[in-house]
Amino acid sequence: MHWAHPEANDAIEERGTEHVVACGISPSGPIHYGNFREVATADLLNRAIQRSEAESDLIWISDDFDPLRKVYPFLPEDFEEHVGKPLSEVPDPDGCHDFYSRHFEEPFLETLPVLGVEPEVKRASEMYASGGYSDAVATALYRTDEIAAIIEEVTGRQLPKGWRPFNPICEECGRFADPAGDEYHCGHGHTGNLSEARGKLPWRVDWPARWKILGVTVEPFGKDHAASGGSYDTGRRIARQVFGYEPPHPVVYEQIGLKGEGEMSSSAGVAVTPRQLLRVMEPELMRFVIASTRPKKHIELDLGHGLPRLYDEVDRAEEAWRNDDPGVEATAFALSTVNDVDEMDLPFSHAVNAVQVDPDDPLKVLRRTHHSDHGPRVEGRLRRARNWVEDYAPESFLFSVQEETPDVELTGEQKRVLEAVAEAVERGGGGDEVQNAIYETGNSLDMALGDAFAAVYRALLGQDDGPRAGPFVAALDRDFVIKRFRDVAGTSDG
């Protein structure tokens, strides 16, 4: 059983057949694949609920009314002056959007439909500005003592004197200030009246308030919120006791790490955005990696050696899905589909070879090797293979067919291997025949087979190893191969 279905069924048992699945992100920096796990998890739950014949909507909330916490490494130093202001009121560091949060939100939101996620988008700044939180703020302030008691009891910490469940924005400098009774004191010396100030609920109160305002019934969140005494612990009690709302069914998920670099974190500089990943991963694969892993399990994304394997895995799952296999892998793929996908027979590793054999026209290579050779999906996979070769492929996957005959020294035996291969190709032989010719010639000459294969790679690539020899030679232009081998072997007519 795939994990999304028991979760969906639990939610339906707890809350009935009408659901709102919520997720959200604080756009304080580039929104990366680790953040996408939250949205993807929410989308998977949303789909699973719908597959169980219940109604469900998906909401994505931008926490763009949170303060800018510090000058992150990717910001200019003079952003110090904006620390403490709401993200929706800080300028765009690159100057291309109206303000800070939009700059990071937009590229992320643009990729969501490509990844098959189309949530209703809400923004905290707009919800506060339009009065959506008015009742909640009034309730929270009226019941300050109860909220304070819950937070102090659950977290075991002591709230300061004059604490209020409201973070006011200083009317003079535009930064969040500390409440002190019915007033607030800004760090820059201004004192104002709390009841007249703009502002927001602190996170631990904001979250439960939002559940009620939006009718949230299911919500995935990171394990940082899930720790004992964390914000879900306080939130569930505040929701029930203060707002009279049953908290959503929680689904806790783990972080995503980049192999060799640690957990993704935009402030630590370890972050790959969905847009960057789309250069090398198909949308279905980006979903599948998340869908096929239980949320509480850590994901370690390996874009190097691991990527061809991931493609093989998702291709297998896709095939199982096409065969109506009821297993988890097929279900994970079913939940990962984005658009109708053409059936295709082109392993990623072969695409990687094809774009290197003939960078100008890899389709020609695919025709020679009898793989799928047309359609948007093939083109997409070739494009991603090319990007992978440029950005992530380990050395051992790289080669380049030398346009000019390389100046290589070969033994007499090796030259006879090349001549034998040339003859096999001349006779119209394919991969098997080429592989055979190398093997048999090498054996009949009583030479080390490694040297026989090395001759082929040296003549074509100028290096001692390369892709599996038979199919590789067969993927090349026939006349080119014959000429090259005879040139190198010194058996050409000219």
Next chain:
RNA sequence: GGGCUCGUAGCUCAGUCCGGCAGAGCAACUGGCUCUUAACCAGUAGGUCGAGGGUUCAAAUCCCUCCGAGCCCGCCA
């Protein structure tokens, strides 16, 4: 101090929610084969399921205690 995850074959991990003969891939070994960007086929071997206790006709699986590793919370969100 608290929470979560992990601990199962040499390695990487399924299986644990919902108890029912201990599993897969890779590695090893045997045989075959066309040594190839982690080649292919057939077969063999490989285990105190981290430790201990409990529940049960039956425990890798449920409960309790403990050990080890990692992450998170105990500022803000």
